[in-house]
């Protein structure tokens with residue numbers, strides 16, 4: 154991955170700054186919830202881009218850190234409700250791991266609020282849309298990711 | 309891992325779909341395709357009106373050949389429904405299907421950003437850039453073929469379960485049919501007759517019960533439940549446990565059908581239910597009719613949508629209008645018969661006082677109407693009243709609106725009207741009330757058409773309450789790892805396109821376990837589920853997804869973390885104490901990959917590198 158010639162859409166804040174958010178969604182419940190939000194035409198801000206993973210248990214703390222390093226203003230991880238994971242218990246692992254990650258973000262001064270873990274089922278299209286609205290709003294309040302100030306990054 | 313194309317030049321093709329106006333109406337699709345052409349590695353890009361239509365698929369195949377594409381990105385709807393179609397298409401053109409990436413610009417973009425075309429277009433570009441970044445890092449995969457156990461498990465011995473089991477048995481597959489009650493038949497055993505016949509309900513399904521019991525391919529387990537399920541499509545290990553014993557029987561099956569049915573909703577004090585003796589549910593009423601223990605009655609009222617359509621549950625239970633009409637006609641036509649033995653054995657409720665056939669306002673109105681039409685004649689009015697239902701019995705159906713869906717049913721609705729069954733509408737903000745006036749049961753209601761408050765005496769109130777999910781549906785849901793929806797019924801893989809499949813391969817659903825349905829519909833679904841369940845059994849093998857974990861034993865330290873983490877016990881230690889993945893058992897969740905402290909595990913098609921490339925592309929304009 155090269156960082157040459159990269160243009161970061163609005164990552165330096167100020168006028169016209171828009172939060173740039175990535176969401177890791179598990180394939181079985183929350184990705185389907187996102188699909189249902191679409192089918193139901195529930196509107197939400199276009200700041201979030203979904204990366205599909207098989208299970209929330211696939212998401213490593215490094216993914217979150219790396220995404221923030223690359224310039225994300227927020228990272229969302231969504232999975233099935235506890236007890237509903239397609240792979241039985243992947244989300245339980247995600248819960249432990251993401252709590253750790255949040256603590257780490259707090260320690261690093263990035264702030265735990267830039268990351269969020271949410272359970273969304275295949276039938277919760279409205280919850281998906283609402284989560285997208287809320288999280289985008291929250292990140293907007295927090296402002297641009299401090300790691301990307303001045304346009305530097307380690308990509 | 310096989311990667312025979314690693315040295316080849318990357319030639320990515322991008323196909324951006326309008327989906328008619330579904331995407332095209334809210335995203336500038338041609339500009340997204342133009343943008344795709346500027347991305348490194350992309351040698352071809354085009355937009356299509358419908359990429360999934362025949363000409364759209366042909367365009368993909370042509371482009372693969374003409375432009376020697378070795379990677380394909382389709383930006384359209386959702387991979388959850390359409391990935392198999394496009395994967396098959398690239399495969400037909402000679403490209404390994406794992407060299408394809410799906411980008412969702414409909415559900416995740418055009419449909420959720422309908423009021424901001426510019427931003428939606430920008431996001432669609434970002435998503436395509438992510439897809440291209442990802443596709444470039446994919447490598448071809450071979451899918452392991454896993455042999456299938458050629459037998460099936462059917463849970464629930466109602467009409468749906470029996471039909472499915474019999475259908476599979478006829479195809480030559482052994483079936484284990486598990487029913488928790490002591491006999492087959494399900495809910496129908498409670499019923500008196502089935503619309504649109506007058507024949508006894510249990511008698512109607514008796515031939516099916518006999519066929520199931522006597523079929524050599526079907527083993528029926530009565531009084532039993534499924535206590536354990538492990539495995540995956542083609543290879544489920546199931547345990548069946550009799551309710552009264554501890555010894556379980558074990559079987560291996562290839563497919564599973566859930567046909568556990570539904571139950572009737574009841575609630576304390578709903579329109580006086582369980583408070584007043586003569587307030588019963590539809591099912592209780594049918595049981596009384598079937599047993600011929602109906603009390604003597606003069607005035608019968610049905611209350612439709614009792615507890616449904618927003619009162620307690622959100623949905624319409626679909627069958628109750630037709631069921632109420634069936635029973636109303638029964639009462640009128642067949643009242644003496646329904647009283648039957650009860651009368652003979654003297655069990656019937658004491659004679660009820662005779663009430664005026666119609667309230668005075670109605671008599672008044674009828675008088676006015678008939679005198680307007682034909683002069684005067686009080687006798688005529690009297691005659692009309694006498695021609696009322698069965699001379700002895702008044703049937704009123706309080707309803708919000710009658711939904712007599714289906715070809716034959718509107719005629720039955722008309723027939724009920726001809727028989728002077730009264731249909732009185734109510735609005736949900738002014739529901740009828742069941743009250744006790746002294747020792748008399750009364751219904752207080754607001755007559756929508758006449759716009760007056762009314763009271764009428766009743767001897768029997770029948771509540772059309774909805775079918776609701778089985779209380780133990782959650783157990784089955786957990787056992788089989790299949791979801792229940794918000795209302796507790798089992799949730800199929802796709803509301804429109806995959807009505808009897810679960811998202812979990814090899815598990816299917818039919819009948820009222822899926823939501824309210826009548827017998828005809830339950831049988832249709834059961835036949836569908838049986839044919840879906842037979843597909844892997846007939847093939848004899850399933851092609852497993854190649855998405856799975858790989859341990860790089862050069863890096864593995866043998867710590868065993870992954871072994872503890874894997875929910876399927878798919879990782880073992882080899883002789884050297886290093887981790888090894890059992891391909892047939894691994895489901896590809898990636899939990900092990902995320903927890904390995906040495907980063908020794910990679911996930912096919914979901915490598916760290918691929919996911920991070922996607923993230924990078926999501927955040928930056930260069931890839």
Ligand SMILES: Cc1cc2nc3c(=O)[nH]c(=O)nc-3n(C[C@H](O)[C@H](O)[C@H](O)COP(=O)(O)OP(=O)(O)OC[C@H]3O[C@@H](n4cnc5c(N)ncnc54)[C@H](O)[C@@H]3O)c2cc1C
Nearest residue numbers: 464466467468488494495502503568569570819820826827
């Ligand atoms: C009052 C009323 C009147 C009706 N009248 C008509 C009519 O006139 N015409 C018509 O077409 N339809 C009618 N219906 C609808 C009809 O009853 C259903 O369509 C039909 O029963 C659905 O069949 P099924 O096999 O899906 O479910 P069910 O008949 O409910 O059978 C499910 C079976 O699964 C068993 N089971 C449940 N859980 C488990 C478990 N965990 N393990 C093992 N076994 C389990 C149950 O014991 C049951 O035997 C009526 C329904 C009601 C409520």
Ligand code: SF4
Nearest residue numbers: 864865867868870904
């Ligand atoms: S977690 Fe990683 S290092 Fe530990 S045994 Fe598994 S593969 Fe080897």
Ligand code: SF4
Nearest residue numbers: 874894895897898900
């Ligand atoms: S990917 Fe999941 S199922 Fe496969 S070995 Fe790893 S933890 Fe087990």
Ligand code: FES
Nearest residue numbers: 179208232233238
């Ligand atoms: S599959 Fe959704 S969290 Fe595991």
